[in-house]
Amino acid sequence: MAGKPVNSSAGGCLVVLLPIAFGIAFLFVAWPVLLALLLLGIILRLWQNYQWQKWSQQVNPFFHQLIQETQGRVTALDLAMKANLPASAAQRYLETKSQEFGARALDYQDQGTVYYFVTASTLGTIFDDSEEYSLDDDASEDETTSLDEQPSTRLQDKQPTEKQTSSKGIIQSELARRLDVHSSTVYKRRSEPYFSDWSKSRDPEGIAWKYSSKSRLFFPIES
Known part of the structure; x- marks a missing residue:
């Protein structure tokens, strides 16, 4: 009769310790793979940022010219037509520039989002x-x-x-x-x-x- 509580307590400890032990063993074996995936993700992110900066440098002259022509008032459609860009790319570019220069964005029913850059x-x-x-x-x-x-x-x-x-x-x-x-x-x-x-x-x-x-x-x- 006295041994039953001891066995139940030992069984409960095993239920808790076994998953922890398996987790430690998995990390010990798989950590090189996890580290490699982490490094791969960082490299991919850096490469994407590099590609974005390189692409933005090609679009910047069109953007600067458009800013002068419209006195700082630009829409994604204006930039897409000026630089021959897809609408999604032009929208992403303007959103990035808006955050970079603190531009004001206003939504119009007939024109969509209009960005106002103060020059x-x-x-x-x-x-x-x-x-x-x-x-x-x-x-x-x-x-x-x-x-x-x-x-x-x-x-x-x-x-x-x-x-x-x-x-x-x-x-x-x-x-x-x-x-x-x-x-x-x-x-x-x-x-x-x-x-x-x-x-x-x-x-x-x-x-x-x-x-x-x-x-x-x-x-x-x-x-």
Whole structure:
């Protein structure tokens, strides 16, 4: 009777120790194979990184040219067409560059993901727009002073009529107020192919607008 608990305890120890012993024996025999597989995986990863860097160097000139042409606004389709790449490769390249340079990625329903890379030329354009805002504010102050001197014409001069609007271009901040959006939204969308349709859908008078990079003004499209 006294020997049964001892046998049960010994059997339980064997159940625990046998798998451990087999595991140690397996590692002792198979460790060269496992080490070889680990080294093979590391070598394969290094080779893939080398191939990627080499391939990226061939794509970089197309990417840099595209950045200059679009003022930092790039899509996978743009890069695929520019460098004659598969869509998946262009998408992976832009994702890598986006992480590398801290670019901003925005998703559009009609264009997919658009990556915005900030460059010196892009900042220069933004600064130029800021100068336009400053000039616009100064003009607004002068207009307010003039309106104060002539109260009878204040309401007539404050809101431009459709004829007055269509006779000249307006700056970015004015169009943003007209479309009831932030100025940066107009800045990001002004080079899009569907900018006219988008601006028309938000314009209170249903006017479609287009951007002139030469004058840096927005002009209505005559219907």
